[in-house]
Amino acid sequence: MTTHEQAVRGIAAILVSDLHLPVPEQVTVFVYDSRRVFERGLVNDANVSPARAAELSDFAIGIGKRRQLLLNDEGADRAGREWLRLIAHEMAHVCQIELAQGEGLAEQWLAEGMAEWVAFRVLERLGMDSMERRRTVSRSGIRNHAALVAARLDLETLGSPRGFTVRHRKEGSLPTYQLAFLMADYLIERDGFDRVVEYFRSFSRGQDRQGNFSRAFGQSIEQFEREVLAYLKSSVAP
Numbered sequence: 001m002t003t004h005e006q007a008v009r010g011i012a013a014i015l016v017s018d019l020h021l022p023v024p025e026q027v028t029v030f031v032y033d034s035r036r037v038f039e040r041g042l043v044n045d046a047n048v049s050p051a052r053a054a055e056l057s058d059f060a061i062g063i064g065k066r067r068q069l070l071l072n073d074e075g076a077d078r079a080g081r082e083w084l085r086l087i088a089h090e091m092a093h094v095c096q097i098e099l100a101q102g103e104g105l106a107e108q109w110l111a112e113g114m115a116e117w118v119a120f121r122v123l124e125r126l127g128m129d130s131m132e133r134r135r136t137v138s139r140s141g142i143r144n145h146a147a148l149v150a151a152r153l154d155l156e157t158l159g160s161p162r163g164f165t166v167r168h169r170k171e172g173s174l175p176t177y178q179l180a181f182l183m184a185d186y187l188i189e190r191d192g193f194d195r196v197v198e199y200f201r202s203f204s205r206g207q208d209r210q211g212n213f214s215r216a217f218g219q220s221i222e223q224f225e226r227e228v229l230a231y232l233k234s235s236v237a238p
């Protein structure tokens with residue numbers, strides 16, 4: 001049986017060695033065994049507001065906070081791919097917070113997309129999945145996604161933690177995360193993973209969202225939105 005500690009340590013080692021991410025020296029891992037206890041833990045152990053905790057615990061089974069990982073392992077297969085994906089995804093958030101020296105500062109779609117990208121890379125490294133398969137699955141997953149059909153990604157809304165939550169509750173969690181993954185993957189393929197890391201780090205020096213994005217990627221968020229929409233439309237075309 002894989003213990004939670006083994007899983008977290010193994011994944012942290014891959015994040016450091018393969019992706020050079022700044023995994024904190026110490027990360028406290030909280031594991032809860034039901035949705036109700038998880039919700040209470042978000043409030044008591046991670047200082048999440050009661051209203052946000054109720055909302056988060058409704059759809060999430062893991063959260064990465066500053067040097068903290070909070071997981072709800074009710075019914076989880078501890079050696080399974082989905083559980084390891086979750087830990088890697090939340091550990092990526094822990095690293096983003098370390099880079100930015102704060103939570104929820106960067107564009108939320110990029111924070112979520114990069115966390116998915118990192119998680120898929122970890123699974124690929126563990127021989128449990130492949131990046132190419134995830135791309136294929138995600139492309140077909142977003143083919144009929146509302147944002148793509150309407151040709152309006154609205155990165156402004158997807159850019160805030162609250163807006164991202166509203167969108168994935170309205171348009172479906174899976175396709176919204178698949179969309180975020182494909183957009184992050186596009187940026188990473190175009191400019192390199194290190195540039196995305198540098199983008200998160202830039203928030204430790206100042207919290208100008210538009211400025212940090214354009215300095216890191218050489219274009220405004222609006223320009224990127226047009227470019228990535230065209231790419232997504234052509235990549236999902238039958």
Ligand SMILES: [Zn+2]
Nearest residue numbers: 089093112115
């Ligand atoms: Zn996430």
